[in-house]
Amino acid sequence: MNSISFDYDSSFHPSAPIVEIEVDGLNRSFGTRSLRAMVDSGADATMLPQRVLEAVGANYKETLWMRGVTGSRVEVDLYLVRIRIGTSVVRGI
Secondary structure, eight states, X not given: OXXXXXXXBTTSSSOBOEEEEEEXXXXXXXXXXXXXXEOOTTOSSXXXXXXXXXXXXXXXXXEEXXXXXXXXXXXXXXXXXXXXXXXXXXXXX
């Protein structure tokens, strides 16, 4: 397993783990988009803004239910993308 280390961003109070990521919708005609993302190593899912998914031409996969920290359920749409963090690549989110 790869290990990547980044400094916390002190512009947040308290400081937060923020990294630059590159999102690719696996569609060459759309290219990729870079954005700053907050890392939550305990999260079960990755959430991206809809505008980013549209900008990279990400393909819709399915709609499922997600249960948040409050315990309530909410419908979420899943899209297939590739995310690059530093030199590491996470595929099929």
